[in-house]
Amino acid sequence: MTDLFSDAHAAALDAADLLRGFRDEFLLPRHDGAPMAYFVGNSLGLQPRGARAHLETALRKWEDEAVEGHFTGDAQWMTYHELVRDPLARLVGAKPVEVVAMNTLTVNLHLLMVSFYRPTRERPAILIEAGAFPSDRHATASQVEFHGFDPATDLIEVAADEPNGTISIAAVARAIEANRDRLALVLWPGVQYRTGQAFDLAEIARLGHAAGAMVGFDLAHAVGNLELALHDSGADFAAWCHYKYVNSGPGAVGGAFVHERHSRADVPRFAGWWGHDPASRFQMGPEFVPAEGADGWQLSNPPILAMAPLRASLELFDRAGMPALRRKSRSLTGYLGQLIDARLADVLEIVTPRDPTGRGCQLSLRVRGGRDRGRALFQALATRGVLGDWREPDVIRISPAPLYNTHADVLRFVREAERWAADTL
Numbered sequence: 001m002t003d004l005f006s007d008a009h010a011a012a013l014d015a016a017d018l019l020r021g022f023r024d025e026f027l028l029p030r031h032d033g034a035p036m037a038y039f040v041g042n043s044l045g046l047q048p049r050g051a052r053a054h055l056e057t058a059l060r061k062w063e064d065e066a067v068e069g070h071f072t073g074d075a076q077w078m079t080y081h082e083l084v085r086d087p088l089a090r091l092v093g094a095k096p097v098e099v100v101a102m103n104t105l106t107v108n109l110h111l112l113m114v115s116f117y118r119p120t121r122e123r124p125a126i127l128i129e130a131g132a133f134p135s136d137r138h139a140t141a142s143q144v145e146f147h148g149f150d151p152a153t154d155l156i157e158v159a160a161d162e163p164n165g166t167i168s169i170a171a172v173a174r175a176i177e178a179n180r181d182r183l184a185l186v187l188w189p190g191v192q193y194r195t196g197q198a199f200d201l202a203e204i205a206r207l208g209h210a211a212g213a214m215v216g217f218d219l220a221h222a223v224g225n226l227e228l229a230l231h232d233s234g235a236d237f238a239a240w241c242h243y244k245y246v247n248s249g250p251g252a253v254g255g256a257f258v259h260e261r262h263s264r265a266d267v268p269r270f271a272g273w274w275g276h277d278p279a280s281r282f283q284m285g286p287e288f289v290p291a292e293g294a295d296g297w298q299l300s301n302p303p304i305l306a307m308a309p310l311r312a313s314l315e316l317f318d319r320a321g322m323p324a325l326r327r328k329s330r331s332l333t334g335y336l337g338q339l340i341d342a343r344l345a346d347v348l349e350i351v352t353p354r355d356p357t358g359r360g361c362q363l364s365l366r367v368r369g370g371r372d373r374g375r376a377l378f379q380a381l382a383t384r385g386v387l388g389d390w391r392e393p394d395v396i397r398i399s400p401a402p403l404y405n406t407h408a409d410v411l412r413f414v415r416e417a418e419r420w421a422a423d424t425l
């Protein structure tokens, strides 16, 4: 029998990993001189080595050419956002015309709700999940209020119906059905940030549309994590950030998707000059003519220095490919689950769905014994170079990222947690 818990077993899994070379493409944070076991790619992904070169290219262009940098070379600033369009479309399973890198996540949610949340007295409601990320709740509640409606009745929050705080698709279907005459918009996460639960996006889009609502997705925890098929999902829009699994740096420029069916339509929006048809943008006329597709939602000329790392990151995703990344992710997260079940069942309870199709990289681990014990374990791990993140009141989130984490990292987490538990008995 193989001993799951041996260094040799973890090393064999890592040796068989076809993506093992990608770890060297990242700068690993260190603790006491050695690389950390870093499991916080769901919060801030690591720096790709290639990010610096793209940034320096932009800085040098600014230094050497100043305003001329807008118009010269392959990476000219005038069309800089176009450099990431195709790789971004591949990453989220969309057509190039459907995606754009711009702004940040919450800004994009608001801009897209301006277009796709058009409440009427009969249909004022937005449906979200209970316990949504605060920014999503603030954004949806404030949109409801902005239009003169009342979040107390018109922001519908679907409660968890499963023992670990996850939400069944049946519960989503029931909530949509119960409000089918009142719903203007369903805004749903690809992966729920707290529980790590992944959802069947095509099914949620189908349910929302069948009720006559628009459907949008927040993919903050899904992009770069799951194999997405946004176009085929039929969603009207989606937004996400690039600093989590997409490793593009703190506060990185976000992403947006607008389904092709809305690309030419006369969709109302908040407009700015960068969303104007590039063919006539510099005629500087007073009338707004939107660019085709998602580009037409841009407001400002893109922040080149903030967008440079995204280029480096998307090159890695193109090289690795989401199917291979997802296979490795399932191996890492599956191994983590196996080890926890075998060695830490009396310390940690896995909150995230067991079915690999119901989750991505992240396992949310409830620490048995409550908050103080949880904080103590979290701190002890951090002092031993094993970094997860903490969610009140008693959850540690551990997200092995297939681009740079190893099975040896996973084993190290479990060993350190086990050691802590033995020491604190």
Ligand SMILES: *Cc1c(COP(=O)(O)O)cnc(C)c1O
Residues within 6 Å of the ligand: 104, 105, 106, 107, 133, 135, 136, 189, 193, 218, 220, 221, 241
């Ligand atoms: C990370 C995250 C955010 C953060 O929003 P920003 O606008 O990028 O600061 C919002 N919503 C969800 C669901 C997230 O996971």
